[in-house]
Amino acid sequence: MSDIALPLATFSWVSEPLSHEFMRRALFISALVGGVSGLLSCYMTLKGWALMGDAVSHAVMPGVVVAYALGLPFSVGAFVFGVGSVALIGFIKQKSRVKEDTVIGLVFTGFFALGLVLVSKIKSNIDLMHILFGSPLGISNEDLSQTLFIAFMVVALLLVFRRDLMLYCFDPTHARSIGINTVFLHYLLLSALSLTAVVGLQTVGIILVVAMLITPGATAYLLTDRFDRMTLLAIVSSAFSSLLGVYISYWFDIETGGAIVLVQTLIFLIAFLFAPRYGILINKHISSS
């Protein structure tokens, strides 16, 4: 993985870790996953799917376990359970009078509990800690190629349909009235969410993956009023936090997933305080005609 195009800074702080194969790999995979989830996070925050992101990322847990047990690619199991959980949420919401956020909380904790039980019961070499907290430093070759493949697919889909998805998030009524298939877009976004959750859990783990799916989008949202710029900012801030998080975890010997998400949260706080227009410490912008 020596072809990573990182700026070859002279600081040993940056370059020293690069001499280790596992670090190059971790940096590469973290930046990649960061970029993908940054892109998706724009849609999650604009569509108001933060809770849904939390739900799906937890619900993929039993899928990962089952897939490992059956010798299938973990992404397949994750995908099935991710989409399945959302279908179940929709079904229960429709058929009962329980409010949506309650149903979401109920379903994802149920799935997550199932995952925990399965991990403890199914004999396999899955490390629960790796699933829960991620382990970008110890990612296997097979997982790496799978992650690459999924990331590429998600990015390609999101880019091809990015205008349609934006319209779908903004005004689904109009999307339908000009003949766009919104059901397809709904499931596309959902699939992207499940797949991103599963690659995200490699770096930060199931518990924190939702942060990757909303924080970059929220940060970018504070910085701009243009959708395209928001997308770009989210991708950049997310990839950057992932890189910085891995470095920090290397140098200070702390948990990687936690470090990545902390950096992301810190960037959000900076935007929250100092964003040009929406930052609370900046003089409120007086609307110029």
Next chain:
Amino acid sequence: MKDNYRSVSLGNCLRIEADQLCVDYNGNVALYDASLDLRSGCICGLVGMNGAGKSTFFKALMGFVRPSRGIIRINGLSLQSAQRAQAVAYVPQNECIDYSFPVSVWDVVMMGRYGSMNSLRIPRESDRKAVFHALERVELNDLRHRPIGTLSGGQRKRTFLARAIAQRASVLLLDEPFNGVDIRTERLMAELFRQFKQEGRSILISTHDLSHVREFCDLVALINKTVLAYGNTSEIFTPENLTMTFGGMPPDLLSGTTSLESPDE
């Protein structure tokens, strides 16, 4: 303009055919046996009480609620084909959209062009022209870079009208477009509707202001859970019919202040 909708040449074709539509919400009937035909170049007003089913009628025409019975054809096509051909533009009574969305007025109007673009939705020069032109027609060009959330209610209404214009639909479904707009915008919109008519488009408008109906609707449909009466405004828009539509309100109350010809003459 070359890319102006080709349906103009169809002349007196039927833009909207709705035959015996029935809609219910979980068993509560909102509309039954509602039929309406609209030819090209006609403006039709939908008039009825609150809860009479006007918005439901629009939603049924757009396929947003599924009629339990009845047939809809737009420009002689099935609803789906018509929508894919960009034939219908719909401006709902309440845009249920997120006004804090990071899009500008220009972006929103550009969304009217999406259906005519390639699948990557990359605007061509003609799309930009269409958007510019649409914004000009609703006099919003100076606000085109503003985020949608910073507009006033009336300006938002005009933005969505511009989107419908940019779409170049031949059928416009406007649910209470005059709600909350000032007199100037009202004039502007009335003038636009007249132009649309000349361009061969058909417009279905619901409104609570009966003077609008007299002013620019060729046809009127009186609605109360069904189409009570439908036809030329001059024939249908009678005090008796209005009284029937509004559940026994005395005619002088209905046509009092807004009417030109007072009923007791």
